[in-house]
Amino acid sequence: MTLIKAPFVFVRHAQSVYNKSGLIGGFTDSQLSEEGILQAQKASEILTGIEWSAVCTSSLKRTKETASYLVPDYPCHHYDGLKERNWGDLEGESILQQTPYELTPPNGESWLVFEARVIKALNTILSQYERPLIVAHSGVYRVLNNLINGTPYCPRVGNVTPIIFNPNQNGHGWSISPFKGKFK
Incomplete structure (x- = not known):
């Protein structure tokens, strides 16, 4: 599976x-x-002055709420494919109970x-929009890390930490860095 080579900004939902x-x-x-609402309001300072081609979120409440604080003047497109992984019987359990990514949780999603699912949703977005803001989940970020770096294991991306993904000019690989409010 591959990801369409197009720039986008990814933001994990607020707390x-x-x-x-x-x-x-x-x-x-x-x-x-309450802390999550404050996080999203503060991060909006970086994201509100940008002309986004689309604001895309998962269909879960925490991403939709985050987007409403980040870029309140933009309508959002919601994608089931961007939802976090279904952890099955582990939903609502301590994060310490989380299994390794390659193991399927009981009654959960492999x-x-x-x-x-995530790559299909991302490719749908990237084929339709030139400069999207994508508000999703840490699991979606791990899928991106797996595609680009070959492993889902990476530090958990912070809540409402905008990250820009730019395809390298030579067509191979990606440049990934904190988003400071400007596309290059």
Whole structure:
């Protein structure tokens, strides 16, 4: 599976109630915590002055709420394919119970099915929009890391930390860096 070579900015949703409690959220539709609302409002300073071709989120409440604070003047397009991994029986359990990514959690979604779902959604977005803002989940970031760096294992991306993904000019690989408010 490959990712269409087009620039985009990725933002993980703001802190959710489940994040604050140290619980696995996955498919669970957890809303933002009070701290999460403040995080999103603060991050909006970087993202509101940009002319986005689209703002795309998962269909879960925490990403939709985050986008509404980040870029309040933009309508959002919601994609089921960008939802976090379904952790099955581990939903609502302590994050310490999370299994390695390559193992399928009981009654949950396998890594391969999750990855294929996410890549399909990302490619749909990247084929339609020139400069999208994508608000999704840490698992989606791990899929991107796996595609680009060959492993889903990486530090968890921070809540509302904008990251720009630019294809390298030679057509091979990607440049990934914190987004400072400008496309290059």
